[in-house]
Amino acid sequence: MTIDIHAYLAEFEDIPGTRVFTAARARQGYWLNQFCMSLMAAENRLRFKADETAYLADWPMTDAQRAAVLARDWNAAIDQGGNIYFLAKIFSTDGQSFVQAVSTMTGASAEAHNAMMIAGGRSPDGLRSKKESR
Amino acid sequence: MARITAGITTSHVPAIGAAIDNNRSAEPYWTPLFAGYDWTRRWIAGAAPDVVILVYNDHASAFSMDFIPTFAIGCAEAFQPADEGWGPRPVPVVKGHADLAWHIAQCCILDEFDMTIVNKMDVDHGLTVPLSLVFGQPDDWPVRVIPIAVNVVIYPPPSGNRCWMLGEAIARAVASYPEDLNVQIWGTGGMSHQLQGPRAGLINQPFDQAFLDDLTADPARLRHLPHIDYLREAGSEGIELVMWLIMRGALGADVRQLHRHYHVPASNTAVGHLVLEKP
Numbered sequence: 001m002t003i004d005i006h007a008y009l010a011e012f013e014d015i016p017g018t019r020v021f022t023a024a025r026a027r028q029g030y031w032l033n034q035f036c037m038s039l040m041a042a043e044n045r046l047r048f049k050a051d052e053t054a055y056l057a058d059w060p061m062t063d064a065q066r067a068a069v070l071a072r073d074w075n076a077a078i079d080q081g082g083n084i085y086f087l088a089k090i091f092s093t094d095g096q097s098f099v100q101a102v103s104t105m106t107g108a109s110a111e112a113h114n115a116m117m118i119a120g121g122r123s124p125d126g127l128r129s130k131k132e133s134r
Numbered sequence: 135m136a137r138i139t140a141g142i143t144t145s146h147v148p149a150i151g152a153a154i155d156n157n158r159s160a161e162p163y164w165t166p167l168f169a170g171y172d173w174t175r176r177w178i179a180g181a182a183p184d185v186v187i188l189v190y191n192d193h194a195s196a197f198s199m200d201f202i203p204t205f206a207i208g209c210a211e212a213f214q215p216a217d218e219g220w221g222p223r224p225v226p227v228v229k230g231h232a233d234l235a236w237h238i239a240q241c242c243i244l245d246e247f248d249m250t251i252v253n254k255m256d257v258d259h260g261l262t263v264p265l266s267l268v269f270g271q272p273d274d275w276p277v278r279v280i281p282i283a284v285n286v287v288i289y290p291p292p293s294g295n296r297c298w299m300l301g302e303a304i305a306r307a308v309a310s311y312p313e314d315l316n317v318q319i320w321g322t323g324g325m326s327h328q329l330q331g332p333r334a335g336l337i338n339q340p341f342d343q344a345f346l347d348d349l350t351a352d353p354a355r356l357r358h359l360p361h362i363d364y365l366r367e368a369g370s371e372g373i374e375l376v377m378w379l380i381m382r383g384a385l386g387a388d389v390r391q392l393h394r395h396y397h398v399p400a401s402n403t404a405v406g407h408l409v410l411e412k413p
Binding site for chain 1: 193194219287290328329330338341361365366369370371398402
């Protein structure tokens, strides 16, 4: 069974509040994500923490990508081609957990987000499809 | 001859590893999650596998944007726990089974699955958290482990059907290995979760429970579930569930469910766990 790649990719844009990490996003975010990988080495984490702006200047990223990193604005970073598993290297360097980092993308406090998770998480109802509002 | 005797599925949430490593597993938040693995810990002591083929995904640890293999098999003698940004987990080195791994790689390639052979690879929470859940905190892991790393980060990941067929090919490869070995295959990751964007925190318990049901009741449905269904129903990271189908394909048509556990939440994730046995 051959899948039409254009239709396959187009469907991803129909999911509310979600950016699927497609080839286009991977290409857009290449240097942002490679910078994140550099933080897997302890000596790089020290250098980054000592002077974030100087450290970022060594990477051929866009200004918008650098600004998103400095602001720890994960939604903006993902809009600029970042992927959460790469961005995790930044918030791990900050000593933050996935719950703490993820909650900042939803507009809720970490406490409110955690309480929602304990209560069973966010329902998919209404969040499956923009077109079909289901 | 070597034989696959059983399969395990489990989520591999990093916070579970952190709870174990920091001795927080007795906290009320975590006790219901870990209680569901007590049965498995007793069972595995008796089942005593020689080798676990552990299907997992690398989370931008061994594989950056430099190389993105769809199916990679770890053929090294040993694999170090990865430093994912907060230092490596304090867990034992993972000992491989290079001879069986190379055998599987060769057989799968001749069987038209073009595996990427990896001789140097650090293994992240995707591989070590399942080992901790099942074996606890030993000085050495009591099994040899063959890592099978699957790309589920950059789209497109492999289809569920392709994963299933790889599982079948792995089972054929194991069956042609001359040494008498008790081999298990574990499929890890999932269940529903989304770690990004305004929809983060999505959990879909009916989807997850149906997925757990159908691994024994109707695996053909799962085999042909398209990626978009995982994305809409189980969240952007729920796609990890395709890796469970490699495990399921390797077990063959008939399986018996020995144990089942489901818990929400671990961090942002719904945790599902099955132990399946070949009759």
